[in-house]
Amino acid sequence: MIKVLHTGFFSTIQDWGRTGYRNKGVPVSGVMDRYSAAMANALLENEETDALLEITMTGPVLTFDAPTFIAFTGADLPATLNDNPIEAYHVHKVNTGDTLSFGKFxxxxxxxxxxxxxxxxxxxLGSRSFYRPITAENRIKAGMELPFRTYENFTPKITTIKAASLFEETELDVQPGPEYEILSEKQQKELLGSEFTIAKENNRMAYQLTQNLDAHSVNMLTSATLPGTVQLTPSGKIIILMCDGQTTGGYPRILQLSQRAISILSQKKFGDSIAFRLY
Structure with missing residues (x-):
């Protein structure tokens, strides 16, 4: 087991998510940045879809009760093993009693x-991804124990890889959404020709943008949505649904992000800039 000594800001167990239940109103959930998560699993020769710990903004403090091997990728968080600095994008041996600590991004x-x-x-429902009320918890808590399989020995084919620059990218590849054509020519030009800023309202459910488009009066039936669906509220607010986002919505779906764009956006925080690019 891994014992959680401190939780950090918001850390959750996530895999590739649960599929086949959206018709019951159950979000996919899963890792927000599939690109970074896949690299961490690849270093350890895990399955791409194996569950990881997704750490947001500040990291936890964890103690191991058995030997294993770890790797971490994605955001640049300083990490120490028994107070000794360790590198991201690298395989590390962990021994019984070792303590892993993360700092602030x-x-x-x-x-x-x-x-x-x-x-x-x-x-x-076929997934280890945290999502309340489907799972008992929505994040790890102090004192919680996280199970894993013991590994005394492991010789990885690759011990380190080059750090990804995904979170340095600002352009999000998109396709027109089902209601894209309701936008005026002016709105379309603003949407695809402007820089937008991440608002304070951003989390695993959705990201809002600071800048608005013109208000509209389009009424539509509640329709299916996906992670990466870009919605436009009547007031002109732009909302981008993420992995824990609702499965249906009544706002026009003006764009749809690619999977890679979702990964890029998931590494953005309040005040960061993004732009949409048709592909």
Whole structure:
């Protein structure tokens, strides 16, 4: 087990999410930045979809009760193992009794801690991803114990990879959404030709943008949405649904982000800039 001594700001167990339940109103959930998460699992030769710890903004303090191997990727969070600094994008051996600590991010916003064999928390509807009320918890808590499989020995084929620059990118690849054509020519030009700023209202459910488009009066039936769906409220507010976002919505769906764009956006924080680019 891994014992959680301190939680950090917001840390959750996530895998690739739960599929096949959106018709019941259950979000996909899963890792926000699939690109970084996949690299962490790849270093440990895990399955791409194995569960990791998604760490947001500031990291936890964890103690291990058995040996294993770890790797972490994504946002630049300083980390120490028994108070000795360790590198991201690198495989590290962890021994019984070792303590892993993370600090506050220096760039990016979400970091992914992978463990050899993946975290083995309970599966609910086919996924280990935290999402209340589907799971008992929505984040790790102090005193919680996180199960994993012991590994005394492991010789990785690759021990380190080049750090990703994903969180330095600002352009989000998008496709027109089902209601894109309701936008005026002026709104379309502003949407695809302007720089937008991440608002304070951003989390695993949705990201809001500071700048608005013109208000509209389009009424529509509640329709299906996906992670990466860009909605436009009647007041002109732009909302981008993320992994824990609702499965339906009544606002026009003006754009749809690519999976890579979702990963890029997930590494943005309040005040960061983004732009949309049709592909």
């Amino acid at each position: 220096r760039s990016g916003f979400r970091c992914y801690l992978a463990i050899k064999g993946g975290f083995l928390s309970e599966k609910v």
